[in-house]
Amino acid sequence: MQDLLVGFISRYVSLTEDEKKAIVSLDIFRSVKKGTTLLKEGQHSKDLYFVIKGCIRTYYIIDGEEKTTAFYTEMDALTPHCAISNAPSDYFISAVEDSIISVGEMEVNIFEKFPKFETLCRILSEELLAKQQINFDEFKTSSPEQRYLNLLQKRPDLVQRVPQHQLASFLGIKPQSLSRLRARILEKSKR
Amino acid sequence: MQDLLVGFISRYVSLTEDEKKAIVSLDIFRSVKKGTTLLKEGQHSKDLYFVIKGCIRTYYIIDGEEKTTAFYTEMDALTPHCAISNAPSDYFISAVEDSIISVGEMEVNIFEKFPKFETLCRILSEELLAKQQINFDEFKTSSPEQRYLNLLQKRPDLVQRVPQHQLASFLGIKPQSLSRLRARILEKSKR
DNA sequence: TAAATTCGTTCACTTAAGTTAAGAAATGAA
DNA sequence: TTCATTTCTTAACTTAAGTGAACGAATTTA
Incomplete structure (x- = not known):
């Protein structure tokens, strides 16, 4: 399992055996259950996350509503702002799956x-x-429907493994609008 | 003028006199007229930009339409993707003002x-x-109207110095919608 | 296993953005 | 300065997203 992390890092910088050992000894591997919250709004933390298996997400709570802004899956690294800025976090991080x-x-x-x-x-x-930057640019320059179709192309797994209401806020719309939008696409493809 | 660049860098790392001289000798100061294109789609370039005075923007041309995605003003640094990825640029950079x-x-x-x-x-x-990240999150979680009001708070100068149609695509909407939205806000504030 | 909650979808209605078009104002070029 | 182009605004119409509500399905929890 440690090999995955070392392998990931090795794609960017070459490591000596000693450095590899240091990384393995520094890092803690955690197994988290679906729904577990890793970081809460307001908390301070210097933790950096690297996903070996599964899926975690970052989300805000605005007016009591969850707004999911990012998903991290296998081989993705997550550096929370609070880990580099030492200000309290203004979002949550939790596990979408085990x-x-x-x-x-x-x-x-x-x-x-x-x-x-x-x-x-x-x-x-x-x-x-x-x-x-590219993601943001694409988001700005396209409609919710285009963004959904784009996601289907680029991260088809997400659409399968993530709850629809989380996907919706990730796409910047309401769950009902995502449902409707999907029905609309299906309707178009039939004709 | 060089002092501004050296001053900017000194906010992040301390520099020796030799290093300061090296920076000044390495960097070229350019005066560009409004409308000048600094980088075109498809071009390769290793240039990095630092704005001393004025305003430059990045934009895509999608279906023949300009889509402005970012503005850089005084003391902003712009590192184009192509400068680090050595792929051809997929956007343009040009001067909004002299x-x-x-x-x-x-x-x-x-x-x-x-x-x-x-x-x-x-x-x-x-x-x-x-x-x-924060910008993107705010963009996703708010409506065009909220985004415009937010911009008025955070970068009031932009609303003044940048053409409306460029602002509109920066906000992810059409120029007509921005006009209408502004009229709507004005109408609300009257009542 | 049964009850309770959460989730996804559908519907009718409201609100706001996209589209097309037209005209006025500002800007730039000859 | 004048003409041409670009930019901004307004308007009417179309399309799609937001909202509130309802209902079945799926998932949790007691």
């Missing part, structure tokens, strides 16, 4: 101890920023 | 020559990623 995750700690002087880790973080942030 | 920008080059071994530059890039990417 999952196995690796939880790392954001230590104060980690970059001095492991300069390679800074390179890894730079590359990951840059890559993520680029992806995020 | 602007003065600093154009840096993304060199191959820059991080080996200047380890501090890697720290700078990591911090900037992390910070930007966090901001971007």
Whole structure:
């Protein structure tokens, strides 16, 4: 299981045997049940998450309503804002399915101890920023229906494994609108 | 003018006099007229931009229509995807106003020559990623009207200095809808 | 297993954005 | 300065999302 994490990191920076051992010893592997909350709004935490198996999500609670903004599945890394900004978190993180995750700690002087880790973080942030930018641009420039069809192409698994009402807020609409939109698409494809 | 760039960088990493000189000598300051295109779709470029004065924007052309996705004003840094991914750009960058920008080059071994530059890039990417994430989340969880009111709070200058049709696509709507929405808000505030 | 809650869908109705078109105002170029 | 183009607004109509409610299905929990 540790190999997956080491393998993931090795795609970005080459690691010595010692470094591999250090990572494995630093990281804790946690098995979490569906619905478990890993981080709550208002909490401080320096934890970084890497999904080995399963699915976790981030969501806000606005006017008592859950607004899911992101899903993280196998081989996805999640760095909560509060881990780098040391402000309290303004969102929640919880498990969509039974999952196995690796939880790392954001230590104060980690970059001095492991300069390679800074390179890894730079590359990951840059890559993520680029992806995020593209996602945002696509979101802005398309309608809810297009966004749903786009999701079907890019992350077909999500549509299957995630509850519809969570998907809806991820797409920026209400659950009823997602239902209707799907019925509309089905209707079109019949004709 | 160089001081602004050095000052900006100094907020993130401390610089020696030699490093300051190196930055100033590496960077080119360009004065660009309103409407000038700095980067076109399909082009390859390793240029990084830092806005000293004025405003530049990124936009896609989709079905012959311009879709503005971001604005960069004083003290904003813009790292185009193509500069880090070495794929051709899929968007345009152009000046909204007459602007003065600093154009840096993304060199191959820059991080080996200047380890501090890697720290700078990591911090900037992390910070930007966090901001971007929050922006995206806010966008998803609010209506066009809320987004416009939000923009009025957060970047009131943009609403003044940027053409309405560019603002509209930035808000994810059509120019006509923005006009109507503004009229609606005005109507509400009267009553 | 039974009751209670949550979830997904459908419906009717309301609200707001997209679309097409037209005209006025501002801007830029000859 | 004048003409042409672009930009902004308004309007009428169309389309789709929000809202509130209802109901069956699925899932939890007692």
